[in-house]
Amino acid sequence: MKIAVVCLGNICRSPMAEVVLRDRLDGSGLDDVELVSAGTGGWHAGDAMDRRAAATLREAGYDPDHHRAKQWPVGDPATYDLVLAMDADNLADLTGLAPEGRLRMFRDFDPEGPGDVPDPYYGGDEGFREVLAMVERTSDGIVTSVAASRPGS
Template sequence: MTTSLPPARTPGQYAVALVCLGNICRSPMADVVLQQRLGAAGLDDRVSVASCGTGDWHVGNPMDRRAAATLTTAGYDATRHRAQQLDASWFDRFDLLLEMDRSNLSDVRASTTEPDRAMLFRSFDPVDPGSEVPDPYYGGDNGFQEVLAMVERTTGALVAALTQHLTQGTERT
């Protein structure tokens, strides 16, 4: 499966935003994993990543303790995250906005003049493309483990797509 990326706003660079509802579970988990994978791929100087929520309930707070514990156990650094809210500036700063579920996708697309820059995060999932990342907030620890497995798998494919986009001349300006 090949999902094409929207064109970069700045040649040779790419900016990815990860979006969920409150920015304390799914999108920060994806943010942490994606940043680590980009570093391992040698793309951290060419691809910037941030996460946000469509709601403002948790702005300034660290990620959910269960999300942080799941990441830490898996060897990721979950300490730097502070929740942010999506605002109009994100639409100009990011080449791609990846939403965790269809509700977030609908909200983001309705708020931008470039709806093609928004797509589901799992559009890149090699196992179940186009599915949603379920919100683990109201469930148990197993939900966070499941989200991490989806995020890791999808992030691997996303890094491959970004690598191809940036190194094989497929970016358009």
């Protein structure tokens, strides 16, 4: 299975989601799932994660240090089983650029309900902590869905 998580610049929300979701997938024995994050815009391509996003992840026990921003598409879009947009604007930007029927909102898997993952870039530290909480609980929902879709589940 191949999953992409996509936001605007690929320095805050989608890389946070990639780090947390990778941790959850690996912890559930689903370490064969290929996972990438990307941005619909390319102005941060090659940059590290936003320092506040990285600090929030580090404080929660995750390793954010290997991320480098990428622009969507990463490779052949047709090869993705699931493309997860972080907000409605990202979803609109991805329409026609992601495999038909495989584009969803990230929070479609949130047990607290669907919606946007707010962009914390222009706010303070609390916004990054709020995004992390959304990403953690939603990642658990994604892992449950991926595990249930496996043959023999």
